[in-house]
Amino acid sequence: MSNPTAAALIIGNEVLSGRTADANLNHLARRLNDCGITLKECRVVRDDESAIILAVNALRTQYNYVFTTGGIGPTHDDITIPTIAKAFGVAVERNLQVENKLREYVGARLVPATLRMADYPAGARVVWHGEQYAPGCIMENVIIMAGQPRIMQVMLEAALPMLQQGQPTHSxxxxxxxxxxQIAEPLEAIQNRFPDTDIGSYPYRIDGRPGTALVARGLNQQTVDSAFKAIEDMLADMGAETRAA
Amino acid sequence: MSNPTAAALIIGNEVLSGRTADANLNHLARRLNDCGITLKECRVVRDDESAIILAVNALRTQYNYVFTTGGIGPTHDDITIPTIAKAFGVAVERNLQVENKLREYVGARLVPATLRMADYPAGARVVWHGEQYAPGCIMENVIIMAGQPRIMQVMLEAALPMLQQGQPTHSxxxxxxxxxxQIAEPLEAIQNRFPDTDIGSYPYRIDGRPGTALVARGLNQQTVDSAFKAIEDMLADMGAETRAA
Known part of the structure; x- marks a missing residue:
């Protein structure tokens, strides 16, 4: 059986303007990898209704899961919730349980805008987590998370047990x-011998000295180990100096 | 006149598996911003022919420019050049000038795979740059760059003068x-007064203390300054403690 597939959808002008360097994709990629969910694609779009709707509707029909980050909160530029509701053709509804939690947590600082964080697309499941007063939510196969990395990570950990998981990738x-x-031709021959293992090669330089990272990845540990052994043998045959990654 | 628009297309299994944290998007976003090219969208796809073709064809018809990173090199997993050629329906051709440079640079280390780096989609313009032996290229409106950040940055600087540029964004x-x-409602009122200025609000915590970054961005410096003054006045009226960003 193959693993569930996923896409990431990062929502935020600040990433595309260069103001903010996204930190969520790498964290999400690693955690999904641990859980046997295969991240196939990522899109970054602006805080723009039509861009978000186009992306979420393209991705949610194509992959088992879509993980969104950003645009959650009380200010005018936080449009993810109403926009995803629109993409699904449903209304936005205030969740009374979340509203009560918010009122309790925020106390005298409460203003009407605070309660926007209790709004979800109709039919969404609330993803409760301990640390924050504003939970995330899952709308069908779309997992809606905050943009702040610390909060996104808490929401992701709370959502993962609610999802179908697969086999972890061995690497x-x-x-x-x-x-x-130097290694292009023998490496291609190894890739051809192990079609189920992804063999990647990533060149770099350290103090001007050229190096290459060689990576074997796949769902079957034995096949990955065999492919990796073939890579090690190739390097030994060449007399190449290696170092553990 | 509005600025040229652009999309980024990051090609690489290693980014989606979490092995590598992409560093190119943020650099590209900042440099395009400096040059008055508006980055509207980014996609990250696997080293997979059909995924790359779908993305490049969707993006090149929708935006003035598409900047790709990754999948350039001599190994079997470097499929960007032949795949983009296929997306345009053209052949791959070896550039003799680049081949000569490669032969000169690589000398005795040359193997047939080395010369893959002299292959370009037919009709592509070579982007010469001083530092590396393998130049980038521009195929119609698609700027094809390496994935290694150091090389990508050199290729980008060489390509930018060949592109139409616009007005820089003021921020x-x-x-x-x-x-x-606390600032959601007055901030929305300011956004409504200055519709041509993007006003963003980005909450964070430092040592548990809640803070918010408020950003005004737009093409007209005077309007951005006026919107920013309104934000400063709002914060002063609230008695909020501020600090320079």
Missing amino acids: RQVDAWVYES | RQVDAWVYES
Whole structure:
């Protein structure tokens, strides 16, 4: 059986203007990998209704899950919830349980805008978590999370047990002090012998010295190990100096 | 006249598996912003032919420019060049000038795979730059760059003068020790008074203390300054403690 698939949808002008360097994609990618959910694609869009609707509707029909980050909150630029409701053709509804929690947490600081954080697309499941007063939510197969990395991470951990999970990917890496072109041909031959293992090669330089990271990844640990052994043998045959990654 | 628009297309399994945290999007976003090119969207796709073709064809018809990173090189997992050629329905051609440079640079280390880096989609313009032996290229409105940040940055600087540029975005930011909900309503009123200025609000916590970054961005410096003054006045009226961003 193959793993569930997923896409990430990062919503925020600040990422596309360069003001903010996104930190959520890498965290999400690693955690989904641990859980056997295969992240196939990511899109970053502006805080723009039609851009969000187009992306969420394209992704939710194509993948098992869509994880969104950003645009959650009480200010005018936080449009993710009403926009995803619109993408699903449903209304926005205030959740009374969340509203009560918010009133309790915020106390005298409460203003009408605060309660926007108790609004969800009709039919969404609330993702309760301990630390924050504003829970995330899951609308059908779309997991809606905050943009602040600390809060996003809490919401993700609360959502993951509610999702179908698969087999974790096995990955092995070795770094060698070789030019990528030196190993291109033997590496391709190894890839052809192990079609179910993804073999990647990532060149870099350290203090001007050329190195290449070689990575074998796949769902079957034995096949990954065999492919990795073939890579190690190739490097040994070449007399390449290696180092553990 | 409005600025040219752009999309980024990040090609690479390693970003979606979480092995690598992408560093190119933020750099690209900042440099395009400086040059008056408006980055509207970013997609991250796997090293997969059909995923790349779908994305590049969707983006190149929708935006003035598409900037791709990754999948350039001599190994089997470097499929960006032949795949973009396929997306345009053209052949891959070896550029003799680049081939000569490669032969000169690589010398005795040359293997057939090395010369893959002299291959371009037919009709592409080579983007020469001083530092690396493998230049980037521009295929119609698609700027094809390496994935290694150091090389990507060199290729981008060489490509930018070949593109149409617009007006830089003006941006002003102030940080205030307020909850986002406290300023939600007056901030929305300011946004409504200055519809051509994007007003964003980004909450954070430092040592548990809640703060919010308030940002005004737009093409007209005077309007951005006026909107920013309105934000500063609002914070002063509330007695909020601020600090320069």
